[in-house]
Amino acid sequence: MKILKYILTIIISLLFLCGTEYAKGQQSPKEKKPQRTDNFIHMEGIRIGTDLSMPFQSFWTKGDRYGIEANVDFELKPNLYPVAEIGWEKKKIDQDYVKYNSSGSYLRIGLNYNLLETESKKEKDILYIGCRYGLCYATQQVDSYTINNSYWNVDSGSFPSQNYHCQWAELVLGLKGEVAKNFYMGWSIHYKISILNGNLDMPKASFAPGYGNIENGSAFDFTYSIAYNIPFRIGTR
């Protein structure tokens, strides 16, 4: 099953790469650069996307982790992009001593700040740093556990379903490239710091949707997204 997942991911990613190159090849030769009064990169309207890495989270997370995410951002001021990301995630652990599952929804809101400048109005690619505040509501259950006592007798048990919520903060570094007109692809790396880890006694909250392993006070994560920009003017910019 794991091998099939790898093959699927590699094929999908290669297709995206081919698409990137094809899109580049289809762009018309550069026209004469327009005069700019500033070198800001502008995006009109809103950009709606999804995180393509979500179904494949188990590649870099122990256990089976998968989910879906939608995200939206827009240019509030030059270089400043408010962001909202909403999603659902599930994690399952099925090993010799523990069978566990957790699932829930999450919301992240924050800002991206673009670091790039351009002389061309048509240049839309951005490299950004950002911050997020995240929260999730989730349910976890230990379906069974086994005490590792190989000399005497084995003991086992389970824990009923528990509801909890977590909060965290994130620092983000990422980029978004316009691979075809109004279509974007991009990566981002997230460093997450736990603020509230569920406040459960036993078992402790182990997995926070949108965060990862909440037993650790901090975590790294990364995303690979596609997005579409619905262009329209906001305000009188």
Added chain:
Amino acid sequence: MNHSLLKIFFIILIALSILNGCDETFDLPPSAYSGIDFSYSDSEITTSPTISAYGLGIDSLIIDSVSTNEISVPFSINDSSTFVFTIDSIIDTLTIHHIKTLNEESVESGFYYEYEITSINYTMNRIDSIAIPDSTITSVWNENLEIYINNNN
């Protein structure tokens, strides 16, 4: 330039995925073992006794004819654990009454019991007396019982 960065991150993702995907192993849950120290009541005897030990009702030995001053023994999930010691070829029985507490290492590695010794009973064929320096048995090794051996053959 940015499209090159996209490619670089793509390659990093594939590499990390393969590296991490191959490491789908979970740590074993820890175990709490009671540390037992042996010494002769006659402090002039500095040699180590030869010890064998097994749990009452269990076929396998915990330790088999080893000259040592300290051993670790696992506790039963019941209210007491009885061990049969052969100390320098003489048999003694030690029953340890205990209370267990469920602990969580992590959801990924599992759960384990820690114990609190409440009382002990023992035969005195080779055992002279037993002290309990620390009644709490955790996943970290600690000297919980000190068994003093008489030197009568």
